[in-house]
Amino acid sequence: MRRADRLFDIIQTLRVAPRPVTARKLAERLEVAERAIYRDIATLQARRVPIEGAAGLGYVLRRGFELPPLMFTADEIDAIAVGARMVRRLRDPGLAQAAESVLAKLATALPDSLRRDMMEPPFWVSEGSTAEPRGIDLAALRAAIRDRRKLHMTYEDAAGRRTDRVVWPIAMAYYVDATLLGAWCEKRKDYRHFRVERVLASTVLEERFEADPAVLQREWLARLD
Structure with a gap:
């Protein structure tokens, strides 16, 4: 230590x-x-x-003493540096840019002895194999999840069949080789998983869904298992 x-x-x-x-x-x-x-x-x-x-x-x-806001251990710095670089695997430009911004902000607050460990860690993180989505803006999708806004999308399944759907976006699941949108599908009246790279076109609607997101997420996760 x-x-x-x-x-x-x-x-x-x-x-x-x-x-x-x-x-x-x-x-x-x-x-x-x-x-x-x-x-x-x-x-x-x-x-x-x-x-x-x-x-x-x-x-x-003595009571009342507070630590400086940015005191990290070596392992914590490694975790931040590796985690931020793993975000690049997700093919989500908004998250990737945010991760780089976090690193830059933290680096300016760290002492010189720790700054290099943050910005130039001796670790390599592979690019992963997640396909880049073309028909959906992942930043807009994340905002739709937060705002409980419905999403209209044209989706192509593994067999090449295309459908138009309105879904309630609930959550996203990031895997090394794929990113999934978890949603309630109005067309199927059930929970569905959608690979974001198979979304051909999408629009976030003004209409909101009223169901409790916490309940929806629990039920969706039960299906994910």
Whole structure:
């Protein structure tokens, strides 16, 4: 564990502890020697973190202290960097652009020592094999899900049969090789899954559906399993 991560964990442990925590307890939790904990406590106190206490008695964090808003561990930075790059697999330009924006915003707030780990991580994420949708705007589809707006679409199934449908978009399921729209289909009077790359044309309607999205999602997920 990097020392920066250990310092963060010490603060987090003291923040939630109901009583003073001894150096021995902290050392056991973080799997280091007690003398390392004493040095870490001294470092935090020198950085004006309001830790009070003494060796043998335990340490407490004075009430009211808040961590800086962007303190990440190495694993958290890796998770953000990899996750943002995995979004590219989805063939959703809006989400991909948003992911890049998130990385840029976080990078400007991170110290120099961590910025490179965020922007140039030593990880490679494959492109995946999801087909790019042509007949539907995924950003508009996500907005329709949020706004409970109905969707008219022309859909072509695996056998090449085309149908026009009005559906209630409920959710999206992202897989490595496909993106599915989960919806209630007015034509079939039932839940259906639609591969977005098979949507030939689509229009978000002004008309809204009134059913509870949480209920619809639970019922749709039951079908997805």
